[in-house]
Every structure is written in C-alpha cells, then in structure tokens.
Amino acid sequence: MNIQFKKGVLELCVLSLLTDEDRYGYELVSKISENIEISEGTIYPLLRRLQKDGNVTTYLQESKEGPSRKYYKLTENGEKMCVELTNEWLGFVSKVNTILKRSA
Amino acid sequence: MNKEQFLTQLKKQLSGIPKKEVDDMLYDYEEHFTSAAAKGKSEEEIVNSLGSVKSIAATIKADYYIDNADGSFKPKDIISAVFAAAALGFFNIVFVLGPFTGIASIIFALWAVSFSFLFSGFIGAFLYTIAAVFSSAVFPLLAFQGLSFITIFFGLLTLGMTGLFMGIGCFYLTRLFFKLTVSYLKWNLNFVTTRRL
Numbered sequence: 519m520n521i522q523f524k525k526g527v528l529e530l531c532v533l534s535l536l537t538d539e540d541r542y543g544y545e546l547v548s549k550i551s552e553n554i555e556i557s558e559g560t561i562y563p564l565l566r567r568l569q570k571d572g573n574v575t576t577y578l579q580e581s582k583e584g585p586s587r588k589y590y591k592l593t594e595n596g597e598k599m600c601v602e603l604t605n606e607w608l609g610f611v612s613k614v615n616t617i618l619k620r621s622a
Numbered sequence: 623m624n625k626e627q628f629l630t631q632l633k634k635q636l637s638g639i640p641k642k643e644v645d646d647m648l649y650d651y652e653e654h655f656t657s658a659a660a661k662g663k664s665e666e667e668i669v670n671s672l673g674s675v676k677s678i679a680a681t682i683k684a685d686y687y688i689d690n691a692d693g694s695f696k697p698k699d700i701i702s703a704v705f706a707a708a709a710l711g712f713f714n715i716v717f718v719l720g721p722f723t724g725i726a727s728i729i730f731a732l733w734a735v736s737f738s739f740l741f742s743g744f745i746g747a748f749l750y751t752i753a754a755v756f757s758s759a760v761f762p763l764l765a766f767q768g769l770s771f772i773t774i775f776f777g778l779l780t781l782g783m784t785g786l787f788m789g790i791g792c793f794y795l796t797r798l799f800f801k802l803t804v805s806y807l808k809w810n811l812n813f814v815t816t817r818r819l
Contacts, residue, residue: 543650544657557673563681570689584656588649600660 528556529564530607531591533600536574542587567591573599624665624701625655628675635679638702639686647682680709688807691800700800718810722803729796736788741783747775 535541541549543565547558555622560562573596578586592600623631625789627649634643651672658668671680684706708719754771 525800534722542653542657544654544661547654548661549669557671557677558654559651559672559675559678561650562647562654563678563685566647567685584660585653587653 520526526605527601528554529568530600530603532561532564532568533596533603536590536592537597540577540581540589540591542581542589544567546590551562568596573594625669628669628672631675633681635675636682636696639683643686658777664691680706684710684811688804688811691804693804695797695800697800698710700803703792703804703807707810714810718807729792729799732795733786733792736785736792739781739785741785743778743780743785747778747782750775758779 531554532546534558535546535549539596543562546565547556547561550556550561551558565574567588569576573593574590575593576588579589593619629651631673633648634642634649636647654672655665655668659665687699687703687706691699694700704718708714756773757764
C-alpha cells in the first residue's frame with residue numbers, strides 16, 4: 519500500500535486496538551501486521567509519540583514468558599482522539615466510495 | 623543479522639541522544655524480540671520484519687531532536703532538528719534543508735551587516751574623536767573645524783546606532799525564524815514525512 523496513506527492510518531489502528539483492552543507492544547504489532555504490511559520496528563516510535571502527547575500511558579506487568587511487558591493504555595484524550603479519527607476516516611472512505619462507485 | 627547485532631547497530635546509530643531515551647527505546651525492541659521469540663519466531667525472521675535499522679533510527683532521531691528543539695532558541699538544537707528531519711528522506715532534503723539553509727543564510731548576512739555597522743560606527747566615532755583631539759593639539763589652527771567634526775562624529779554614531787537597532791531586529795527575526803522552523807518540522811513529521819512504514 520502507498521506509504522503516505524499508511525502513516526495516519528497506523529495511528530488510528532493502534533488507538534482503535536487499545537479501545538478493547540490494554541495491550542503490549544508485540545501484540546499491537548502482530549494484530550496490525552496480520553492485515554497491513556508494515557515495518558514492525560516503526561510502531562515503537564509511534565507508540566512513544568502517542569505516549570508523549572498524552573494519548574496513551576504505559577505500565578509494566580509480569581508475563582509468563584519472561585521479563586515484564588510494557589502495556590499501553592488509552593487515556594481519556596486518546597479515546598477522544600480515536601473517536602475523532604475514526605469519524606474522519608469513515609467520512610473520508612464513504613466520500614471516496616461515492617466517487618469510485620458512481621454510476622457512469 | 624541477529625538480535626544482538628540489531629540492537630548494537632540501533633544503539634550506535636542513536637548516539638547523540640541521551641542515554642536514558644536510548645535505553646527506553648532499546649527496551650521496547652528487546653521486549654519485541656522476547657515476545658516474538660515466545661511465539662516461535664527465529665531471530666532472523668524478527669529482524670527482517672522489524673525493517674531497516676537505519677530508517678528506524680532516523681525516525682527516532684527526528685522525533686527526539688524536533689521535540690528537543692521545541693521551545694529552544696539555541697541554534698544548535700534547531701540545526702540538529704533540521705538535519706534529523708532531512709535524514710528522513712529525499713523529499714525532506716529538498717523541502718526542509720533547502721529552504722532552511724536559504725533563509726538562515728539571509729539572516730546570517732543581516733547579522734553580519736548589523737555587527738559591521740555597530741562596530742565600525744562606534745569604534746570609528748571613538749577613534750575619530752581621539753584623532754581630532756590629537757591633531758588639534760599638534761595643529762591648533764586646524765582644530766575642530768566646526769561643522770565637519772560634528773557632522774562626521776554624529777554620522778559615525780548614527781551608523782553605530784543603526785547597527786544596534788538592526789541587531790535587535792535580527793535577534794527577534796532569528797527567534798521568529800526558529801519558532802516557525804520547529805512548527806514546520808512538527809507539521810512535516812506528522813503529515814509529509816517520508817519515513818518508511
């Protein structure tokens with residue numbers, strides 16, 4: 519898929535995945551890369567940015583598989599942002615669809 | 623490339639960023655390796671799907687240096703941010719580094735003019751006074767030929783003052799330029815960025 523296109527969408531995907539439950543980094547990465555082809559390493563800078571901007575917080579939790587994992591949790595701001603971005607996205611997609619599916 | 627090499631290379635490429643930030647970043651990637659390995663992936667596979675160290679490092683650096691330049695008026699911070707953004711890809715070399723270098727050169731030239739006015743004006747006025755006093759002592763008849771001394775003295779003083787005010791103007795212009803640069807870089811990072819995903 520087009521690179522420019524993916525960029526903003528990726529942020530939305532992360533926020534949306536976090537609305538269900540708190541997740542750790544690799545979980546987010548694999549959920550996304552199941553569907554969209556990404557360089558997995560770029561998710562972590564994105565997560566840091568979301569954290570710095572106050573859209574997510576993190577906490578450490580023990581795991582069965584070894585050392586503690588860093589979990590990401592959506593903040594109130596992050597929830598708002600997710601709703602806004604989702605609406606923007608859906609609005610945009612429906613407009614594009616209108617054009618694509620126009621009856622010639 | 624294996625896990626060890628990936629982490630070592632990433633650490634190396636992130637030199638210049640405070641150790642604490644780098645350690646935080648590396649922690650995320652180490653955790654990624656642990657979690658992915660627990661799902662049965664080999665180190666080789668994990669490294670391949672992470673993407674190139676170079677582009678990951680470029681993204682992290684741009685994020686860090688642009689944040690660091692936000693609210694700072696140190697030329698060093700601003701320049702680091704501009705170069706980190708330029709490293710994100712060809713597009714940014716043209717649309718970040720190009721305009722920045724152009725405008726920065728103009729502002730630098732204005733500074734140079736201010737300083738030369740300032741110094742030549744004030745130092746000139748000072749030396750001219752000494753010369754005038756001295757020559758009046760040696761050649762009393764030529765002493766302070768009225769108007770011409772005052773004209774030249776105030777002329778030089780005006781030059782110095784012009785330099786001073788231009789310098790003050792340059793100071794505010796530079797601050798404004800830095801501020802706008804950082805705003806543009808932040809916008810660029812969010813919307814125009816050419817970082818690979």
